[in-house]
Amino acid sequence: MSSIAATDTTISTSRTKVIQPAWVRVMHWINAAAMIMMIMSGWQIYNASPLFDFRFDHSITLGSWLGGALLWHFAAMWLLMLNGFAYLVTGLVTGRFRRKLLPISPSSVIADLKAALTFKLSHDDLSAYNAVQKLLYLGIIAVGIVVVLTGLSMWKPVQLHWLVSLFGDYPAARYVHFVCMALICAFLVIHIVLALLVPKSLRAMIIGR
CATH class of the missing domain: 1.10.287 (Helix Hairpins)
Structure with missing residues (x-):
């Protein structure tokens, strides 16, 4: 009985153990959203002046045109930089x-x-x-x-x-x-x-x- 109780306690502890603290989860999803916006708008910017002999399909780009893509890219850039910097500092300090x-x-x-x-x-x-x-x-x-x-x-x-x-x-x-x-x-x-x-x-x- 004691071994069963110990096993149940271990399982309960593992289920309630905090694996990812709140600050990690919040910054992770903000970084993910900012990065996706930057990638999709970046593909639209790339299409305006491609480096290689291919272009990204319009359906997976963001901004519709070069000016719009630049606006999305710069907006996401600040979000990524600020949140990313906060993530690095917090990760190092903690x-x-x-x-x-x-x-x-x-x-x-x-x-x-x-x-x-x-x-x-x-x-x-x-x-x-x-x-x-x-x-x-x-x-x-x-x-x-x-x-x-x-x-x-x-x-x-x-x-x-x-x-x-x-x-x-x-x-x-x-x-x-x-x-x-x-x-x-x-x-x-x-x-x-x-x-x-x-x-x-x-x-x-x-x-x-």
């Missing part, structure tokens, strides 16, 4: 990034990647990230910083000429910005697929538990 994303090593990434590809990676403990998740989250934070910097350099190339020079020149900044956008899209696809494969992780990001 120690969440240190606890969640460190330590990480190449060997742990390779081991967890092999486990994931063979469907042997455990998802029982949502409060701890595996090495692959750590790598993805660290990588997307870095990509997010670069996409903001390249975006600013394209927005104010004269005033921020020193920032443009970090990427070589204006055309190079455009290519870097596009590559970062593609990486963010790939991350979103992987993120959504994983959420669908492990529904309780999505529930935790909605209700926290």
Whole structure:
């Protein structure tokens, strides 16, 4: 009887344990909305002056025309920058990034990647990230910083000429910005697929538990 009671207590505790605090959930969904708006409006801006021999279908763009897309893009840009900055500061101050994303090593990434590809990676403990998740989250934070910097350099190339020079020149900044956008899209696809494969992780990001 005592073992059954202990098991019931463990299950009850796991169900009431806060996996994602409120500030993480709020900032996560704000970032998601801002990023989707930026991607869709960015595709419309790209269509006005494409870098490659293709254009994005009008049905998946935002803004209808170049001027409208720029308005959406700039509005979402400020939302993403302010919310993203608050997320970074809060994550560093609270120690969440240190606890969640460190330590990480190449060997742990390779081991967890092999486990994931063979469907042997455990998802029982949502409060701890595996090495692959750590790598993805660290990588997307870095990509997010670069996409903001390249975006600013394209927005104010004269005033921020020193920032443009970090990427070589204006055309190079455009290519870097596009590559970062593609990486963010790939991350979103992987993120959504994983959420669908492990529904309780999505529930935790909605209700926290």
